[in-house]
Amino acid sequence: MKIEVLGAAMEIGRSAIKLSTDNSKLLLDYGVLIHRDEPKFPLPVSSRDLNAILLTHAHLDHSGGIPLFYASSKPKLLTTKLTGEITNLLIKDLIKISSYYLPYEFLELNYMLKSIEPIEIGDELRIKDLNIYVLNAGHVPGSVMFLIRAYGKKILYTGDFNTIDTKMLHGAKINFPDIDVIIMEGTYATVDHEERSIVEANFINSIHEVINSNGTVVIPAFSVGRSQEILCVLYHHGIRDRIFIDGMAKTASTIFLDHPQYFRDYKLLSDALKKATWVDSWSKRRKICKESGVIIAPAGMLKGGIVRFYVKKIAKEERNAIFLVS
Numbered sequence: 001m002k003i004e005v006l007g008a009a010m011e012i013g014r015s016a017i018k019l020s021t022d023n024s025k026l027l028l029d030y031g032v033l034i035h036r037d038e039p040k041f042p043l044p045v046s047s048r049d050l051n052a053i054l055l056t057h058a059h060l061d062h063s064g065g066i067p068l069f070y071a072s073s074k075p076k077l078l079t080t081k082l083t084g085e086i087t088n089l090l091i092k093d094l095i096k097i098s099s100y101y102l103p104y105e106f107l108e109l110n111y112m113l114k115s116i117e118p119i120e121i122g123d124e125l126r127i128k129d130l131n132i133y134v135l136n137a138g139h140v141p142g143s144v145m146f147l148i149r150a151y152g153k154k155i156l157y158t159g160d161f162n163t164i165d166t167k168m169l170h171g172a173k174i175n176f177p178d179i180d181v182i183i184m185e186g187t188y189a190t191v192d193h194e195e196r197s198i199v200e201a202n203f204i205n206s207i208h209e210v211i212n213s214n215g216t217v218v219i220p221a222f223s224v225g226r227s228q229e230i231l232c233v234l235y236h237h238g239i240r241d242r243i244f245i246d247g248m249a250k251t252a253s254t255i256f257l258d259h260p261q262y263f264r265d266y267k268l269l270s271d272a273l274k275k276a277t278w279v280d281s282w283s284k285r286r287k288i289c290k291e292s293g294v295i296i297a298p299a300g301m302l303k304g305g306i307v308r309f310y311v312k313k314i315a316k317e318e319r320n321a322i323f324l325v326s
Helices: 064-070 081-097 108-116 197-210 226-236 249-256 268-275 284-289 309-316
Strands: 002-009 016-020 025-030 034-037 038-040 053-054 077-080 116-119 124-127 130-138 142-149 153-157 181-184 216-220 243-245 293-297
Touching: 002 181, 016 077, 064 108, 077 081, 081 116, 081 249, 108 116, 108 197, 153 197, 153 243, 197 226, 197 293, 226 243, 226 249, 226 268, 226 293, 243 249, 284 309, 293 309
Parallel strands: 025 053, 053 077, 077 116, 153 181, 216 293, 243 293
Antiparallel strands: 002 016, 016 025, 034 038, 124 130, 130 142, 142 153
């Protein structure tokens, strides 16, 4: 058995792992890294050699390179139905907004979508000489890990994962016996975080302080997963009025609501989304910047997106605040 790391080694982004045996070849994720506005893809792989591509979740650093394989062939793509739909949303947006050359277009994306064979958490798959178990990753709705067994060995590929229950999701269970190889993301491997309950309480108290001072809170957040989780946290703690959501989070949330099986508390998500106000015009954006409330908008790391408009509008007033949660 051979494991090749094609991307995301000593860096964050463009995750890609190739797993080969005498009889089979799998690709685990194939992402893109946007570096200084230029896309960087993992090391190349011949799609004709692949028995399947396995996708852990929709974020572009894991999915954004997959359409490349559908220019010349059509390998099957195994992922959850929800991940497939969100991947479509994110890659379509990447193609639309790209100011740089991408080596694929909507045609390749459509071929990719037609090649999806949906899987679900708890499934057991057989591909040639490999047994593959699909496990909850707890990262974003629809995200999974893959436990692969072959020739008496067990390999766990986590993708991005989270072991702590959130408002939306159950955490990943990682008490596996006798794992021979773990291929694990290490984004926060060297960071000791405070307990979630403490961070959450401080977050809510800080929001109350700003709102009570008639200020505006801007929360930069990724459209998929983080925006909805923040919304659920606010709703759970009784902050339910004058919550505004902008950007692609609206479309992602609509897709989420069609897949209740992935959520720890679907009712909380549904109620929180119903209470929020969606922002879809420039006149509305300019108006809410002048009023007390909470604005959730992408992009999560302030590198682009509509959130930069809000930050510029509120930054000069001491009563306002920007809370980074991504």
